[in-house]
Amino acid sequence: MKPRLFALIFVCFAALRADTLTLDMAVHEALEKNLALMAERHNITIADARIIQAALKPNPVLTYGQDYQNVFGTGVTAENNGGPPEWNTRVDIPIERGGKLERRVELAKAQKSVTELQLLNTIRGLLFDVQNAFVDAQAARDSLALARENLKSLRDVVTINEARVKAGDLAEVELQRTRIAAMQFENGVKQAELKLRTSVTKLLLLMGRPANADGIDITGDLRSERPVFVAEQVKEEAYQKRPDLLALSRDRVRSQSDIRLQIAEGKVDYSVGVLYHHQYGYSSSSSMGFFFQTQLPVWNRNQGEIERAKREEVQVQARVKALEAQIENEVRVSYDQFLTSRELVDRIEKQLLGNAKEVRDITEYSYRRGEASFVEFLDAQRAYNDAVQSYNDARADYARSLYSLETVAGRGVNP
Numbered sequence: 001m002k003p004r005l006f007a008l009i010f011v012c013f014a015a016l017r018a019d020t021l022t023l024d025m026a027v028h029e030a031l032e033k034n035l036a037l038m039a040e041r042h043n044i045t046i047a048d049a050r051i052i053q054a055a056l057k058p059n060p061v062l063t064y065g066q067d068y069q070n071v072f073g074t075g076v077t078a079e080n081n082g083g084p085p086e087w088n089t090r091v092d093i094p095i096e097r098g099g100k101l102e103r104r105v106e107l108a109k110a111q112k113s114v115t116e117l118q119l120l121n122t123i124r125g126l127l128f129d130v131q132n133a134f135v136d137a138q139a140a141r142d143s144l145a146l147a148r149e150n151l152k153s154l155r156d157v158v159t160i161n162e163a164r165v166k167a168g169d170l171a172e173v174e175l176q177r178t179r180i181a182a183m184q185f186e187n188g189v190k191q192a193e194l195k196l197r198t199s200v201t202k203l204l205l206l207m208g209r210p211a212n213a214d215g216i217d218i219t220g221d222l223r224s225e226r227p228v229f230v231a232e233q234v235k236e237e238a239y240q241k242r243p244d245l246l247a248l249s250r251d252r253v254r255s256q257s258d259i260r261l262q263i264a265e266g267k268v269d270y271s272v273g274v275l276y277h278h279q280y281g282y283s284s285s286s287s288m289g290f291f292f293q294t295q296l297p298v299w300n301r302n303q304g305e306i307e308r309a310k311r312e313e314v315q316v317q318a319r320v321k322a323l324e325a326q327i328e329n330e331v332r333v334s335y336d337q338f339l340t341s342r343e344l345v346d347r348i349e350k351q352l353l354g355n356a357k358e359v360r361d362i363t364e365y366s367y368r369r370g371e372a373s374f375v376e377f378l379d380a381q382r383a384y385n386d387a388v389q390s391y392n393d394a395r396a397d398y399a400r401s402l403y404s405l406e407t408v409a410g411r412g413v414n415p
Contacts, residue, residue, distance in 0.1 A: 020217045023134045026207055030130045031123065033208025040122050047112035054104035058094040061271075065090075086279040092291070098267030107261050110254035117247035124243060124413045126206070131403040133203040137218045139396035140196040146388050147185070147192040150381065153364070154182040157377070160368060169370070177374050223399040226342070231335040234409050238327045241410030245327065248320045255313035262309045266302035270294035327408070334404040341398040348391045356387035 031037065066087040158178045164170035200213035239245065273291040278284075363380035366372035406412065 019215050020219050021203075022220050023131065026134055026203060027127060027130050029207045029209070030126055034126055034206060035208055037122060037126055038208075040119055043115045044112070044119065047108070047115045051105060051108040051112060054108040055101065057101060058096065061092040061094070061273075063090040063092070064088070086277065088275060088277050090273055090275040090291075092271045092273035092293070094269060094271045096269050098264035100261070100264045100267075100269075103257065103261035103264045107254065107257040110250065110257045114247050114250045114254055117243045117250060120243035120413050121247060124407060124410065127412060128403060128407040130203070130206050131407075132400060133199065133206055134218070135222065135396050135399045135403070136199040137196065137203050138220065138222050138399075139392055140192065140199045141218050142222075142392045143389060144189070144192040144196050146385065146392065147189045150385050151182065151185040151189050153381065154178065154185050157364075157367070158182050174374055181374075181378055222395045223402050224395065225402075227402070229335060229338060229405055231331055234335065234405060235328055235331045237409040237411075238331060239324065241413075242327060243410060243413055245320070245323050245410075248316060248323055252313060252316045252320065255309060255316050259306065259309040259313065262302055262305040266297075266306060268295045268297050330408045331405075334401065334408045337397070338401040338405055341394060341401045344394040345391070345398050348387070348394055352387050353391055356384040360384035 064087070158175070161170055161175045161178050165172055165175045196218075197213040200216050200218065201211045204213065204216070205211055271291075271293045273293070275289040275291065277287045277289065279286070360380045360383070363372050363377050367374065367377035
């Protein structure tokens with residue numbers, strides 16, 4: 001009684017220590033702690049800082065000067081009025097023309113709008129990566145369960161054969177065959193455990209956690225619902241919701257703002273100033289002057305930057321068309337994967353899985369009764385294992401296709 005109690009306590013303690021992880025938990029944690037996403041979010045505050053800077057007017061310019069006449073000569077005399085005779089203080093105020101400040105602010109705000117959508121697109125990609133990594137972990141978990149089930153079945157056969165050898169009903173070589181097969185299945189379990197740890201580690205990195213898969217319990221079944229998708233509707237939804245396409249559309253608005261700014265930059269600015277002058281010496285005096293300064297737009301009227309901004313607008317329009325074509329292709333590929341994986345799951349369920357299990361069970365029963373050879377039993381066991389593994393892989397592919405279609409359509413990250 002006591003060993004059973006201790007075993008029960010150990011199992012309960014291990015369950016309490018296990019870190020249960022669902023897909024929703026993984027997504028939530030990734031959105032909060034993913035290192036690349038955290039770095040990307042700084043682009044928003046950087047854009048805010050650029051808006052602040054764009055709204056600032058040019059600073060006034062203060063000039064102070066003092067000069068000495070005949071500093072190495074005879075000094076101050078009534079004739080030369082030498083010595084340290086004067087100092088000047090001048091203030092110039094730049095005045096921008098063409099609405100440059102307003103155009104700068106407009107461009108900075110447009111750039112922030114693009115940056116926000118680019119961040120949403122990064123989130124879209126991260127969600128898809130987390131979903132795929134979680135499916136990989138679920139598939140690896142199911143493969144490990146299958147490998148352990150196969151190993152248990154072989155170990156049961158080994159135990160039975162050991163008893164049969166002792167009773168003289170089975171040759172020793174047959175027992176060795178079953179032991180070798182059990183060792184091969186043990187290797188399969190170790191490989192499945194490694195694959196599970198690797199997939200969980202990848203998931204944890206996306207979540208911003210340390211790469212330690214120990215104690216992580218992946219919960220939840222693979223997605224199996226049967227939603228109705230129409231390829232044309234998915235494409236239209238993507239055109240309306242995809243943040244990368246929306247970012248390019250707003251980038252076109254940004255390029256138009258840049259054109260307006262560059263045209264404004266081609267307008268010459270001027271500055272007005274005031275000068276106070278004081279002169280020392282035998283005839284001390286003060287004076288004040290006013291100044292106006294501007295460039296003469298003879299050669300440089302910002303023609304190059306204006307043309308550059310116009311070419312960028314054309315380039316953005318070309319990128320929009322290219323991305324629309326890419327989205328159409330992504331929808332087609334994802335939709336084909338969805339149909340193919342769904343059909344494969346149905347075919348395995350209806351035609352392969354049940355037959356493989358029936359053959360395995362009948363062959364195992366016959367082998368235990370001595371009516372089938374170990375080779376026949378092992379072939380049936382491996383055929384069943386291949387069928388179940390194919391079924392698990394098909395279910396995982398189907399789950400990935402659902403996430404892929406939703407990601408291609410831009411669902412879940414609408415601005």
